[in-house]
Amino acid sequence: MTAKLHMQGVTKVFPGVKALDDVSISVKSGEVLGLVGVNGAGKSTLMNVLGGIYRPDGGHIEIDGRRVDFARPIDADAAGIAFIHQELLYFPSLTVAENMFISHLPTGKLPFSVDKRAARARAQASLDQLGSGIRPTARMESLSVGEMQVVEIARAVAMGADIVIFDEPSSSLSIKEKEALFNIVRKLKAEGKAVIYISHFLDEIQELCDRYVVLRNGQLVGSGDIAEVTHDQIVEMIVGQVVTERAARTRRKGGAPMLSLEGIRREGILDGASLELREGEVLGLWGLMGSGRTELIRSVLGLDPMDGGRITLAIDGDSREVSHDELLERTAYVTESRRTDGLFLDEAIWKNISSTTLADYARGRMRVLDKAAEAGTARSMIDRLKIMTPDHHTQAAILSGGNQQKVVFAKWLNRKPDILILDEPTRGVDVSSKGEIGELVGALAEAGTSVLLVTSEIEEMVALADRVLVLRDGMIAAEMLGEDITETALMAAALRTEAAHA
Ligand SMILES: Nc1ncnc2c1ncn2[C@@H]1O[C@H](COP(=O)(O)OP(=O)(O)OP(=O)(O)O)[C@@H](O)[C@H]1O
């Protein structure tokens, strides 16, 4: 059987980077191909070529054995290729249904009129198919990151594409949404679609995919049947070296209280959450999406309203009630949505990194910025976090997804904060960089920084947290310590939350 899709010898060069070097892949109908590789390996670029976003510098694409040439994304669309992007693209003030059919709105009886009811019905049908409770009439901006992702997937489902590309679709989904996504992928496969699935989660790749392709530095370095490789073998292909097991560590006890929150309330979301964050500990906040994890942090920092509660901070050995601003001054906040909160996309990497600490670089009475010092810091951060970029002048926008996330991390780290709040800090970051970021967080805690960690990734929570608080319905429902912090215990805690909702 000829492959549904074949990409032959694709090469793509950007200034300073050969993003793809003679890469060939094939996918059959009814097959799921897993595409893996470290941040910057070329995965998104390969899919952007397939999606008509980039013209390749060499090579070509065949669909059903016939050569095709995509000049624009709409050409790929017309050829039956649906692309669920790594970064969400949407119109915040339009409804879910309008976002889903923005380029294909069902037409009404009058010329140029839009049949809104038909659009809503079609949107509802594919959202139902995904097992999602999102309403087609909801405004896009009212949805969580996870829900927006589901809308993107629903759009591809509704378009009825033959070839579906998922670029890291699961990184911001809840456990329940993830299950629904996996079922959809299986359904697409059963319906004979050719699916390409990019993920840094190898357990997902092993569960969902029939075959895999590994990219490293823009080159194809391995491929084959998923059933014939082990997890460790794939990791070795991805990083290009033998993996060594990391030693088990003891959990830190933490020192004096640094920050205490008492009875934090926000109408309909937070119902009197209280916690104490100690000096030199990594405190994990665990719970389902919607349990109030991010909401708690945002309210306390004054980014969202807070309807009641007290924030107490230890300042120079004294402890007193503080305002949101006083807290913000001592806090670095690394967020999950790097596109909106974390990065100045049009700016160079070095400017992004020093943006949180400009005062440190102001010299003399004229407060002139010491650009050489700014650049120096940026270069050392690029080194420390292994950010993959030609140099520190590169615009943040052209970095790969995971490398953008590392820049966000660098920019806050540079501030040497008392309190470091991490909300999904390694979303989209590859396996080896996750380890590096984890070690950095550990080192910061060792040095006395108080770290508050929100993550949906169970392994990350187990690996990093010294203590875990379980949030349920906007309240702290349980605490886990030391040896009790295991994947099974965390899973059980999350599921209990889910059961309570049912
Ligand atoms: N428009 C662009 N201009 C210049 N360089 C680019 C552009 N897009 C991507 N690159 C570079 O090409 C390389 C491959 O990037 P790509 O986005 O394909 O990586 P990826 O494998 O998807 O990584 P991640 O897992 O972090 O998403 C990176 O070095 C990236 O900086």
Ligand SMILES: [Mg+2]
């Ligand atoms: Mg990518």
